[in-house]
Amino acid sequence: MPMIDVYATAGTFTDKHKLATDLAATLMAIEGVPDIPMFRQNTAAFVHELPAGDLSNVDGASSYVRVQVLTNASALDRAKQIAVVSQFTSMVAEAAHDPALADRTWVLLTEAVPGGWGLGGHANTNDELVAAAGEQIAELQAMGGGGPAT
Numbered sequence: 505m506p507m508i509d510v511y512a513t514a515g516t517f518t519d520k521h522k523l524a525t526d527l528a529a530t531l532m533a534i535e536g537v538p539d540i541p542m543f544r545q546n547t548a549a550f551v552h553e554l555p556a557g558d559l560s561n562v563d564g565a566s567s568y569v570r571v572q573v574l575t576n577a578s579a580l581d582r583a584k585q586i587a588v589v590s591q592f593t594s595m596v597a598e599a600a601h602d603p604a605l606a607d608r609t610w611v612l613l614t615e616a617v618p619g620g621w622g623l624g625g626h627a628n629t630n631d632e633l634v635a636a637a638g639e640q641i642a643e644l645q646a647m648g649g650g651g652p653a654t
Contacts, residue, residue, distance in 0.1 A: 505546035505623060505633075506531050506579070511570040514553040516600050522601040527571075527592060534577055534587045542640045546623060568638035569596050569609045576630050577615045585613055 508527050509545045517523050527549040537543045571592050579589060589611045597606040618629040626632075 505543060505548075506535065506576075507574045508546075508549035509572045509574075510549065510551045510596070511554060511559070511572075512551070512568075512596075512600075513566055514555060516553075516569065518601070519549065519599065520551040520553075520588060520652055523595065526549050526595055526599075528594065529592055530574065531575075531588065534584050534591070535575070538637055540637065540640050540644065541646075553602055559653070566607070567608055568606060571596060571609065571611045573611065574614045574616055574621070576628075576633060577618055578623070578630070580613060581613070588613065595602060 506528075508524075508531060510523065510527070514637050528547045530545050531549075532539070532543055539548075556566070560569060564593065573588060573592070592611050593609045595605050596609045616632075619627045621628060628636075
């Protein structure tokens with residue numbers, strides 16, 4: 505499941521929880537995964553506040569934000585990569601109430617190799633995740649839930 509880590513100097517964001525929730529929901533939408541508990545409960549964002557002085561460029565400036573996005577291999581084609589970087593950059597600047605922060609926001613996209621991440625104590629491959637999602641959709645439909653939310 506996708507994981508998002510945001511690193512910024514303490515005080516950059518007034519509502520870290522909202523930023524984390526919004527980033528996670530946006531990534532799910534861009535990826536186009538089914539809106540099922542498996543994905544909703546395991547697509548998460550973490551906002552890490554760094555103490556003043558723990559971040560710097562070569563010139564000594566520390567007003568930067570780093571966003572690292574980890575997805576399974578091939579989850580983001582080129583159009584989705586562009587969408588994630590563009591939307592996350594805008595969301596970070598908006599959450600900081602600083603439009604200029606867009607020019608100082610780094611978004612790194614990283615792919616886990618098949619079997620290169622675990623959930624529930626198991627190192628999952630892409631095929632295993634797809635199968636598990638299919639099973640959950642079938643269970644939801646059998647319970648009368650109709651499958652993924654739209």
